[in-house]
Amino acid sequence: GAGVSQSPSNKVTEKGKDVELRCDPISGHTALYWYRQRLGQGLEFLIYFQGNSAPDKSGLPSDRFSAERTGESVSTLTIQRTQQEDSAVYLCASSSSASYNSPLHFGNGTRLTVT
Amino acid sequence: AQTVTQSQPEMSVQEAETVTLSCTYDTSESDYYLFWYKQPPSRQMILVIRQEAYKQQNATENRFSVNFQKAAKSFSLKISDSQLGDAAMYFCAYRRGNEKLTFGTGTRLTIIP
Numbered sequence: 001g002a003g004v005s006q007s008p009s010n011k012v013t014e015k016g017k018d019v020e021l022r023c024d025p026i027s028g029h030t031a032l033y034w035y036r037q038r039l040g041q042g043l044e045f046l047i048y049f050q051g052n053s054a055p056d057k058s059g060l061p062s063d064r065f066s067a068e069r070t071g072e073s074v075s076t077l078t079i080q081r082t083q084q085e086d087s088a089v090y091l092c093a094s095s096s097s098a099s100y101n102s103p104l105h106f107g108n109g110t111r112l113t114v115t
Numbered sequence: 116a117q118t119v120t121q122s123q124p125e126m127s128v129q130e131a132e133t134v135t136l137s138c139t140y141d142t143s144e145s146d147y148y149l150f151w152y153k154q155p156p157s158r159q160m161i162l163v164i165r166q167e168a169y170k171q172q173n174a175t176e177n178r179f180s181v182n183f184q185k186a187a188k189s190f191s192l193k194i195s196d197s198q199l200g201d202a203a204m205y206f207c208a209y210r211r212g213n214e215k216l217t218f219g220t221g222t223r224l225t226i227i228p
Contacts, residue, residue, distance in 0.1 A: 033216065042206065042220035050213050059215075089158065093216075103150065104216060106160035 002026065006092050006107035013082055013114055021077040021110045025094030033104065034067055034077050035091045043091065049075065082114045117142045119209050121219035128197045129227050135182075136192045136222045138207030145169075147211040149183070149190045154221075155203040163205070166190065194224075202226045 005024040013019050025032050034046040045059035049069045060066070064082075069075040079086055089111050093104040118141045128134035140149070151163040166174045166183050173181050178195045194201055207219040 031213070035218075043218040045215055045217065048215040056215055091160065093160070103162040103165065104152075104160070109158050 004092055004094050004105050004107035006090075006110050008110055009108065010111045011113070013112070015084060015114055016081055018078065018080045019082055019112065021079075021090050021092075021112070023075045023077070023092030023094075023107060025073070025075070025092070026105055028072070029094035029096050029105070030072050031095045032069055032075050033093045033095075034075070035093070036061075037089045037091060037109070039088070046077070046090075079112075082112075084114045087112055087114045117144075117209050117211070117217050119207050119217050119219035121207055121222050123222045124220070125223045125225070127225040127227055128194075130197055130199060132197055133193060133195045134197055134224065136194075136205050136207075136224065138190045138192070138219055140188050140190065140207070140209045142188065142209065142211070144211050147209060149181075150208040150210070150216070151179070151181070151190075151192045152206045152208060152218075153201075153203045154206065155200075160206075164192065197226050199226050199228065 007022045030051040032049045035043040036046055037043050047067045048056040064080045067077045089109040091106055091109045093106045095104045096102045120139045123137055147168045149166045153161045153163050164174050164176045164179050166181050173183050180193045182191045204221045204223050206221045208216050210216045
């Protein structure tokens, strides 16, 4: 079946502009994660949605970052007033929570460049 | 908070040889899961292998196996008969229950032909 889809795959924006990144998880997956990966570095946790529970927002680096998810479907990560340090690949992943050892299925990410 | 440490930023191995990537983690929990993910240049994260903490037997997936030392909080990945396609970033990860998945900083593996 279809995997996790992220759009756009690349985004170039000017400093100070707002951007929206979209993630379509695998159908039926109740858990959805956003991670940030700066060039050559590891995955930095941003936010985690699990079913109807309150999202874990502990990784959001500032109030310029926010994310929403409607039910168990699409999620949108919004970055307001972008800064150059926001340049990174933003990865989305989903998993089934039927078992907590279920692996994450990742999208190919959105490469954000802030000029 | 749980932390995952990968102390080897880069590793290289001759093709067909064996290489071991290190991972340690810090947790006060007794029941959790550990994972190794691979990220090739295509950027796609791929699950390599996973280990349940309550299982003493080390997980194995074809050429990939782990050495899980629960008391030492160590979870190393061994790749046997290394192939060119194994070249990638490898990330160790920890998860407890339905909590978030926490990743290490990664090890870049180079395969020397």
